[in-house]
Structures are given as structure tokens and as C-alpha cells.
Amino acid sequence: xxxxxxxxxxxxxxxxxxxxxxxxxxxxxxxxxxxxxxxxxxxxxxxxxxxxxxxxxxxxxxxxxxx
Numbered sequence: 001x002x003x004x005x006x007x008x009x010x011x012x013x014x015x016x017x018x019x020x021x022x023x024x025x026x027x028x029x030x031x032x033x034x035x036x037x038x039x040x041x042x043x044x045x046x047x048x049x050x051x052x053x054x055x056x057x058x059x060x061x062x063x064x065x066x067x
Contacts, residue, residue: 001032004062010049011058014038 001018005011014036022031034055038045048054 001034001059004059005034008058008062011036011055014049 002015005015005018008015016035016037018032018034020030020032022029024030036050038050
């Protein structure tokens with residue numbers, strides 16, 4: 001995850017860290033926490049760039065690109 005988000009053209013400059021919060025071999029579930037440093041009072045930044053769907057799609061696109 002660190003490589004995916006730190007090299008992302010859209011999110012790389014804001015990305016700070018990723019850590020696994022929970023991992024289960026039983027059902028292949030991983031919960032992780034991403035940390036970003038965001039600019040102060042940039043209109044629409046949180047609604048657009050830090051939108052959970054957008055962040056998820058950066059990872060999804062990376063997975064598709066690997067295939």
C-alpha cells in the first residue's frame with residue numbers, strides 16, 4: 001500500500017503512511033489505516049481527493065494495472 005499511494009500522481013504528495021490494523025488468514029480480510037497530510041482550507045479537497053471512493057479507486061486501478 002505504501003508504494004501504491006506514495007507513487008500515485010493524485011495522492012502521492014499527501015500520503016504519509018499505511019498500517020495494517022487487522023489481518024485474518026481465516027477469511028483473507030485486512031483492515032488498514034491510511035494517513036494523509038492535507039492542505040488547510042482548500043475548497044473541495046476533502047470532498048473530492050479524500051473521498052473514500054476516490055482513495056479506493058487509486059488502489060483498484062493499481063491492481064488492474066498489475067494484471
